[in-house]
Amino acid sequence: MSEEIKPKRRDFLFTATYTIGAVGLGLAIWPLVDQMNPDSSVKALSTTEVDISSVELGKTITVLWRGKPIFIRRRTKKEIDEAAGVDLKDLKDPQKDSDRAKNPEWLVMVGVCTHLGCVPLGNKGEYNGWFCPCHGSHYDTSGRVRKGPAPNNLEIPKYEFLDNNTIKIG
Amino acid sequence: MSDGKYIPKSKLAQWFDSRLPLLTLSHHLREYPTPKNLNYWWTFGGILTFFLIAQIVTGIILAMHYVAHVDHAFESVEHIMRDVNYGWLIRYAHANGASMFFLAVYIHIFRGLFYGSYKSPREMIWITGLIIYLLMMATAFMGYVLPWGQMSFWGATVITNLFSAIPLFGENVTEWLWGGFSVDNPTLIRFYSLHYLFPFLIFGLVVLHIWALHVPGNNNPVGIDVKKNSEETMPFHPYMVMKDFLSLFAFLIIFLWFVFFAPNFLGHPDNYIEANPLVTPSHIVPEWYLLPFYAILRAIPSKLGGVIFMFASIFILIALPWLDTSKVRSSVFRPIYRKFFWVLVVTVILLGYLGAKPPEGIYLILARIATAYYFIHFLVLLPLLGRYEKTDPLPMSISDPVLNQPSLIDKFKKSAAQYEGDNVDSFK
Numbered sequence: 193m194s195e196e197i198k199p200k201r202r203d204f205l206f207t208a209t210y211t212i213g214a215v216g217l218g219l220a221i222w223p224l225v226d227q228m229n230p231d232s233s234v235k236a237l238s239t240t241e242v243d244i245s246s247v248e249l250g251k252t253i254t255v256l257w258r259g260k261p262i263f264i265r266r267r268t269k270k271e272i273d274e275a276a277g278v279d280l281k282d283l284k285d286p287q288k289d290s291d292r293a294k295n296p297e298w299l300v301m302v303g304v305c306t307h308l309g310c311v312p313l314g315n316k317g318e319y320n321g322w323f324c325p326c327h328g329s330h331y332d333t334s335g336r337v338r339k340g341p342a343p344n345n346l347e348i349p350k351y352e353f354l355d356n357n358t359i360k361i362g
Numbered sequence: 363m364s365d366g367k368y369i370p371k372s373k374l375a376q377w378f379d380s381r382l383p384l385l386t387l388s389h390h391l392r393e394y395p396t397p398k399n400l401n402y403w404w405t406f407g408g409i410l411t412f413f414l415i416a417q418i419v420t421g422i423i424l425a426m427h428y429v430a431h432v433d434h435a436f437e438s439v440e441h442i443m444r445d446v447n448y449g450w451l452i453r454y455a456h457a458n459g460a461s462m463f464f465l466a467v468y469i470h471i472f473r474g475l476f477y478g479s480y481k482s483p484r485e486m487i488w489i490t491g492l493i494i495y496l497l498m499m500a501t502a503f504m505g506y507v508l509p510w511g512q513m514s515f516w517g518a519t520v521i522t523n524l525f526s527a528i529p530l531f532g533e534n535v536t537e538w539l540w541g542g543f544s545v546d547n548p549t550l551i552r553f554y555s556l557h558y559l560f561p562f563l564i565f566g567l568v569v570l571h572i573w574a575l576h577v578p579g580n581n582n583p584v585g586i587d588v589k590k591n592s593e594e595t596m597p598f599h600p601y602m603v604m605k606d607f608l609s610l611f612a613f614l615i616i617f618l619w620f621v622f623f624a625p626n627f628l629g630h631p632d633n634y635i636e637a638n639p640l641v642t643p644s645h646i647v648p649e650w651y652l653l654p655f656y657a658i659l660r661a662i663p664s665k666l667g668g669v670i671f672m673f674a675s676i677f678i679l680i681a682l683p684w685l686d687t688s689k690v691r692s693s694v695f696r697p698i699y700r701k702f703f704w705v706l707v708v709t710v711i712l713l714g715y716l717g718a719k720p721p722e723g724i725y726l727i728l729a730r731i732a733t734a735y736y737f738i739h740f741l742v743l744l745p746l747l748g749r750y751e752k753t754d755p756l757p758m759s760i761s762d763p764v765l766n767q768p769s770l771i772d773k774f775k776k777s778a779a780q781y782e783g784d785n786v787d788s789f790k
Contacts, residue, residue, distance in 0.1 A: 228541055228552065230537055234541070256640065259542055259546045260543060304544075307665055308665075309544075310516065310519065311641060325643075327721060341660070341663060
């Protein structure tokens with residue numbers, strides 16, 4: 193009786209074979225899955241330089257970066273004050289305006305609604321910022337979500353001012 | 363199966379059939395016993411088979427002229443419409459064929475719901491059917507992306523972004539789906555590849571669906587078991603084949619009316635504008651057959667919650683054979699379930715209507731009520747009805763509901779009396 197319960201040499205060999213087989217199968221499948229991830233040519237296009245000298249006060253330009261629109265808005269004094277004056281407790285995704293705009297006059301963000309990826313419309317919505325026509329999310333003058341189904345504020349991409357007139361995104 | 367062993371007549375056929383039993387299969391399909399009381403709601407399986415094949419044939423032809431590249435996709439579709447011989451016809455048939463396919467599948471599904479066709483012993487027919495339905499939705503969605511119009515692009519953006527709601531990995535999953543940082547050329551090409559593949563997976567599952575059907579045999583409007591190969595059944599060919607054809611031709615009239623007289627009625631004009639990643643159309647709507655789920659998605663005021671409820675609304679159907687505990691299959695004998703069935707039909711149509719409306723004001727409130735009702739129907743009402751509903755008595759045989767109507771028997775006796783005199787009792 194007790195001999196039957198004891199694992200045999202053959203059981204060990206089976207288990208070892210299955211294990212090696214499973215690992216091998218996993219390794220073989222990985223390239224088939226990973227080929228769908230962004231490829232080198234897509235990743236190579238990861239920075240864009242933008243000349244902002246012609247943007248007037250209160251205007252927004254939209255540029256394409258990694259296939260996504262980037263809003264670059266030169267904000268008015270009123271908009272900056274509005275954005276800075278918001279109580280963080282009123283925000284769904286609390287973030288200070290000063291953490292979102294390196295230079296308060298320039299707001300640079302990814303123009304993609306954090307709900308399901310539509311492009312919000314500028315100077316619209318209940319908070320004078322952006323409004324997403326797809327499912328009705330409202331963003332304020334700092335691009336922070338104030339109302340609607342979007343879970344997060346509009347994303348701030350990595351960017352830096354190369355000089356007074358040029359921004360490098362990415 | 364229950365029919366006896368088939369032996370082909372000729373020696374050659376016997377030689378062939380004993381090595382590859384295609385003749386036996388064909389014999390089985392012809393002689394397959396079907397309940398004699400099947401009504402026209404049972405003809406939609408045949409209609410669906412026709413549309414699957416029609417979609418594959420028109421699709422393969424379109425693939426000969428279409429170019430899956432962001433710079434050429436939109437142009438190549440216009441090329442099909444304007445230059446390719448009969449290209450307009452083939453594309454309109456393919457686009458409207460998808461809508462007809464869904465119309466037929468919804469009727470097919472609701473027929474199953476009404477007559478309890480998902481209940482034991484037919485659970486696997488129901489589940490393979492639902493997998494087919496899921497694959498159909500994925501296929502239709504990816505096909506809608508291929509023309510690379512505004513609705514294609516933004517539909518693809520919104521639907522793929524659903525996966526970004528997944529906690530922790532969401533971002534990685536969407537980038538993996540896109541092959542980039544947004545919907546772009548890699549996305550288009552892989553959707554094309556999968557759009558070509560999936561119909562063949564559906565075809566394979568249809569074989570399993572029919573196989574699973576042929577084990578217990580058809581349910582029927584009365585919902586009680588029939589005795590196979592008795593006077594209660596008829597061979598599939600020619601009786602059901604002819605009935606299916608009549609129904610198919612009637613359905614084709616609707617289909618061809620759309621193709622020839624209103625080919626763009628079910629589409630959206632914005633899809634004749636080439637995709638532009640910088641501008642979202644002011645009003646994004648999916649194709650009509652996805653609208654009820656879209657309404658559920660938007661009814662929940664949270665991104666992750668909306669996505670979960672939307673997927674749950676489909677996956678809940680897989681559990682249906684176990685949620686509905688009533689032993690009686692057909693609604694004909696379930697007076698209370700029958701009423702709730704129609705409320706469910708109205709709810710789903712209402713959700714479809716609301717999915718096409720902006721998510722605000724009264725539309726949003728109604729969508730929330732309808733969503734709540736949808737889940738209550740399956741999770742609360744069905745288990746309760748299974749326990750407390752008083753069902754009507756079931757007949758002993760599928761013939762009884764017809765033969766036990768005194769008025770019908772009188773009528774029959776009267777006309778029989780004309781020929782047989784008073785000796786009519788010999789008929790019964």
